[in-house]
Amino acid sequence: MSASPAPVEKQGERVEKLSGVDAVVLVGGQGTRLRPLTLSAPKPMLPTAGVPFLTHLLSRIRAAGITHVVLGTSYKASVFEEYFGDGSRLGLELEYVVEDTPLGTGGGIRNAASRLRAEHIMVFNGDILSGVDLGAVAHSHLDNDADVTLHLVKVADPRAFGCVPTDADGRVLAFLEKTENPPADQINAGCYVFKRSVLEEIPADRPVSVERETFPGLLERGARLQGHVDTSYWLDLGTPAAFVKGSADLVRGLAPSDALPGPTGEAIVLDGALVREGAKLVNGSTIGAGAQVGPGATVDGSVVFDGAVIGANAVVTGSVIGANARIGDGAVLRGAVIGDGAVVGARCELLEGLRLWPGASLADGSVRFSHDA
Ligand code: GDD
Ligand code: MG
Numbered sequence: 001m002s003a004s005p006a007p008v009e010k011q012g013e014r015v016e017k018l019s020g021v022d023a024v025v026l027v028g029g030q031g032t033r034l035r036p037l038t039l040s041a042p043k044p045m046l047p048t049a050g051v052p053f054l055t056h057l058l059s060r061i062r063a064a065g066i067t068h069v070v071l072g073t074s075y076k077a078s079v080f081e082e083y084f085g086d087g088s089r090l091g092l093e094l095e096y097v098v099e100d101t102p103l104g105t106g107g108g109i110r111n112a113a114s115r116l117r118a119e120h121i122m123v124f125n126g127d128i129l130s131g132v133d134l135g136a137v138a139h140s141h142l143d144n145d146a147d148v149t150l151h152l153v154k155v156a157d158p159r160a161f162g163c164v165p166t167d168a169d170g171r172v173l174a175f176l177e178k179t180e181n182p183p184a185d186q187i188n189a190g191c192y193v194f195k196r197s198v199l200e201e202i203p204a205d206r207p208v209s210v211e212r213e214t215f216p217g218l219l220e221r222g223a224r225l226q227g228h229v230d231t232s233y234w235l236d237l238g239t240p241a242a243f244v245k246g247s248a249d250l251v252r253g254l255a256p257s258d259a260l261p262g263p264t265g266e267a268i269v270l271d272g273a274l275v276r277e278g279a280k281l282v283n284g285s286t287i288g289a290g291a292q293v294g295p296g297a298t299v300d301g302s303v304v305f306d307g308a309v310i311g312a313n314a315v316v317t318g319s320v321i322g323a324n325a326r327i328g329d330g331a332v333l334r335g336a337v338i339g340d341g342a343v344v345g346a347r348c349e350l351l352e353g354l355r356l357w358p359g360a361s362l363a364d365g366s367v368r369f370s371h372d373a
Contacts, residue, residue: 028074106208125190248284
């Protein structure tokens, strides 16, 4: 750090502006598509490249110059405060608001209003891994004097997202949440900047969807909604396939993070993990603290939670292995999700998409898929 004032340049301006911005992070969802992993931990707390996913997002927020962050919690609310405390470890001032019954995305944002101090509020969905320049999003917002600015990205299949067409000036024309025939490939990336007065218009104390109610309502009354389109890394970690991809991309340094516990490469092996001779860890795998990987086993693009055991010569590809789960010798898993403490017997072969619930047990050789079909 230099003792003299920083020269006035773009990045400096951005950081200066963001220091007057508060953040709200929505983390109250149930993470249904990531069950059974989310039975024991809320989605943003699942370990991703060795740390709870939310650590990556909070570190990016801090790196952009924002220090005051309110977490909008509901499902398993206490877990967040137990881990992050007052946020000082990350250089943040963290506050928590709790919805006893979930208020939806809009209600969750509104529920944070009493804690906000700044005139502009950056809101984040808590399950997004993104390389967007947050300063640039804030810039768009201020330069256009927008009521709300939305970070937008283009995706191949927009049906699972909010479709957000814009005009030539970037002004939002419509907000169409999860429609079968979206008119554009441009979607809501789950990061907004709100003028505080507009945020405070959201009804308090009842469930509100920001996507289905607030944004369409604002457009109807002629409010200025601005799109900020960007092409950097972007992924919603809401499904098992996206979760393993996001974690692997972090481990390999393909996805941006200011919070990785180790250098990027083929794998991250956390403290106390034991990797036996001849085991191969490839494609951005993470081996959790105290986990074991047996001799000759291959862990490929997978996330192995703390204390799990992978047997000798097992092959685990694109899968998530829950805490203290056990995978038997010679088992083959592809695209599987194994709950905490579950047991996959020796030589079992589990196909794409199979989910085993916590504590469940498959006997040795009891599940196979046919190679000669
Ligand atoms: N506090 C609170 N209360 N948070 C909630 C609630 C709630 O009732 N419901 C959901 N959330 C949080 C989730 O924890 C998550 O971080 C975020 O809001 C978005 O919820 P998801 O369940 O992940 O929504 P989605 O992925 O189907 O769709 C959303 O994200 C897409 C981008 O990934 C929408 O915003 C889409 O428009 C968007 O395209
Ligand atoms: Mg999501």
